[in-house]
Amino acid sequence: xYAYIIGDIKSIYDxxxxxxxxxxxxxIFTSQTTINEIHTYETYKIYTEYITREDGVYLxxxxxxxxxxxxxxxxxxxxxxxxxGMSILSTLSVNDLxxxxxxxxxxxxxxxPGIGKKSAGRIILEIKDKIDNDYSVPSESTSSSLSQxxxxxxxxxxxxxxxxxxxxxxxEKIKDDDLQLEEIIKLAMKTLENKG
Numbered sequence: 314x315y316a317y318i319i320g321d322i323k324s325i326y327d328x329x330x331x332x333x334x335x336x337x338x339x340x341i342f343t344s345q346t347t348i349n350e351i352h353t354y355e356t357y358k359i360y361t362e363y364i365t366r367e368d369g370v371y372l373x374x375x376x377x378x379x380x381x382x383x384x385x386x387x388x389x390x391x392x393x394x395x396x397x398g399m400s401i402l403s404t405l406s407v408n409d410l411x412x413x414x415x416x417x418x419x420x421x422x423x424x425x426p427g428i429g430k431k432s433a434g435r436i437i438l439e440i441k442d443k444i445d446n447d448y449s450v451p452s453e454s455t456s457s458s459l460s461q462x463x464x465x466x467x468x469x470x471x472x473x474x475x476x477x478x479x480x481x482x483x484x485e486k487i488k489d490d491d492l493q494l495e496e497i498i499k500l501a502m503k504t505l506e507n508k509g
Contacts, residue, residue: 314363318374322353328399332359332374341374342395344384345403350376364388364395371395379407383444390439392432401425401436411448414441463487466497475505 318341320334325348332339341359351357359374360381373395375381380402387398401410404425413421414437422433463484470480483501492500 315361317358317360319358321356322351341372343374344399347376383407386440386443390436397427400427408448411444415446462494462497469498
């Protein structure tokens with residue numbers, strides 16, 4: 314019914330906004346991702362989906378067409394309604410969601426409140442082929458692999474005879490995400506030897 318509405322954000326609440334256009338205030342349910350990108354008393358184009366249910370009519374909207382399109386795909390998945398779709402898009406960015414779906418990452422999808430493993434599996438099964446693979450690796454994955462490298466480095470250095478407590482303190486101070494495992498070990502050894 315409405316492709317988008319351009320107007321001023323009059324109010325921002327938990328999960329919804331009031332967008333004023335030509336003297337009419339539209340109550341639009343939205344995700345936390347969109348809420349994080351907008352400010353009251355500023356003008357925005359909000360891409361919308363008008364949904365009629367037995368208990369009423371509802372307007373859902375997002376700051377980008379991409380978020381709207383993935384919301385529309387999510388709510389077509391059996392047992393995933395607008396509330397669950399919003400929960401997912403409030404927990405994960407569109408990029409992280411695409412990455413999780415294409416990589417069959419059920420654990421990431423279940424971070425969204427109300428989404429269990431069964432629903433996550435259904436999402437992957439039903440919309441994996443319907444979304445593009447235009448995404449980047451989420452920054453969390455970089456942190457996760459860095460954390461794994463640090464664990465290996467601690468184990469290697471302890472095996473070389475260093476005191477575990479000293480090793481952990483040195484390793485935890487290394488913040489450079491671009492370091493490879495061998496570089497982490499060398500840097501830690503140099504620091505430990507200087508301390509000794």
